[in-house]
Amino acid sequence: MDGVDALRSILQDLRIAVSLCTRLPLALAAPVADGEIARASWALPVAGMLVGLIGAAIYWVAEGLHMPPQAASVLALAATVLVTGAMHEDGLADTADGLGGGKTREEKLEIMRDSRIGTFGACALAISLLLRWIAITTFDDPRSVAIALVVAHSAARAALPTFMRLVPPARREGLSSGAGQPPGQSVAISLALGGLALAGGLGAGAALACALSLSAIAFLFARLALEQIGGQTGDVLGAMEQTSEAAVLLIAAAHATL
Numbered sequence: 001m002d003g004v005d006a007l008r009s010i011l012q013d014l015r016i017a018v019s020l021c022t023r024l025p026l027a028l029a030a031p032v033a034d035g036e037i038a039r040a041s042w043a044l045p046v047a048g049m050l051v052g053l054i055g056a057a058i059y060w061v062a063e064g065l066h067m068p069p070q071a072a073s074v075l076a077l078a079a080t081v082l083v084t085g086a087m088h089e090d091g092l093a094d095t096a097d098g099l100g101g102g103k104t105r106e107e108k109l110e111i112m113r114d115s116r117i118g119t120f121g122a123c124a125l126a127i128s129l130l131l132r133w134i135a136i137t138t139f140d141d142p143r144s145v146a147i148a149l150v151v152a153h154s155a156a157r158a159a160l161p162t163f164m165r166l167v168p169p170a171r172r173e174g175l176s177s178g179a180g181q182p183p184g185q186s187v188a189i190s191l192a193l194g195g196l197a198l199a200g201g202l203g204a205g206a207a208l209a210c211a212l213s214l215s216a217i218a219f220l221f222a223r224l225a226l227e228q229i230g231g232q233t234g235d236v237l238g239a240m241e242q243t244s245e246a247a248v249l250l251i252a253a254a255h256a257t258l
Contacts, residue, residue: 012036017043021157022051023085038180041161042189045197048153055080055153056146063142073136076149077129088245091238092128093121098235105229109170112235128242135249139256148252151201155210156244158194159218160237161187167222170231198248206255213247 017040019026058079062072081089094112100120102108111118117125139145161182182190194214198207221240225232 013040013043014046016040017047018050020044021047021087022083024050024083035180038161038164038182039186041164041182042186042193044157044160045154045190045193048155048157049150049197051080051083052150052153053146054083055149056142059136059145059149060142069137070133073133073145076136076145077133080149080153088238088241089125089128091235092242093117093125094235095233095239096124097121099224099228108229109233112229112233124239128246131246132249135246135253138253144256147201148249148256151197151252152245152248154197155194155214155248156241158190158197159214159244160241161190163218163222163232163237163240167225167232168230170225170229170233170236202252202255206251209251209255210248213251214244217243217247 013036015026016036018024020037020040021044055076059072059076062075063069067075094114097114097118097120098108098112101118102111136145136148139148165182165184165187195207195211198210202210217240221236221243222232225236229236
């Protein structure tokens with residue numbers, strides 16, 4: 001592959017990742033072929049950075065209009081939800097409902113398919129939104145908010161390719177199964193980008209704490225998914241992203257107050 005082809009491949013992967021993670025109007029030149037999502041998964045942290053930047057921009061605007069930090073934080077959080085189409089929030093709610101409400105593997109998977117939200121899902125969403133909002137309100141200035149949002153959204157997506165590679169799909173159909181298994185190169189690049197975001201944005205101490213927390217979260221979700229539904233789904237990936245995002249924001253906020 002020459003330089004031009006390599007650049008085209010990189011741009012195509014970026015477009016796929018952004019189209020997958022957001023509702024931004026990036027029309028792809030052709031339908032995504034089998035395996036292209038898995039290959040492009042290395043760019044998920046980049047798509048996350050874009051989501052974080054959009055949230056940060058809204059915070060800057062709200063702060064410039066002299067809104068209270070609490071209101072600016074709500075608007076920043078709302079912007080990230082809107083730009084992603086609440087895709088990951090939906091996954092969190094469905095996973096909480098399925099794992100919390102179903103008795104058998106089949107029941108859990110059926111509940112996760114249901115678009116209606118239940119008690120477990122509502123509680124999970126409320127807790128996630130509150131934790132992220134509290135973390136954002138902790139920072140003293142828009143620059144710190146911007147760094148935290150960009151790092152959290154990037155790092156929270158960095159482990160997803162690894163999870164997709166190591167944990168088999170629970171179904172033969174669906175988004176996760178159709179995406180395929182990411183190649184080792186995509187996994188390595190994604191982890192490297194996430195690590196760079198953590199180290200560059202938060203510093204060594206906070207980055208290490210985040211890395212350990214994200215590893216623990218991934219292990220927990222892998223164990224739950226394998227034991228309860230036999231593998232991972234798109235909803236499980238969304239739930240893992242949301243939990244990881246909240247963890248990074250909380251750790252960043254904790255270190256900011258030291």
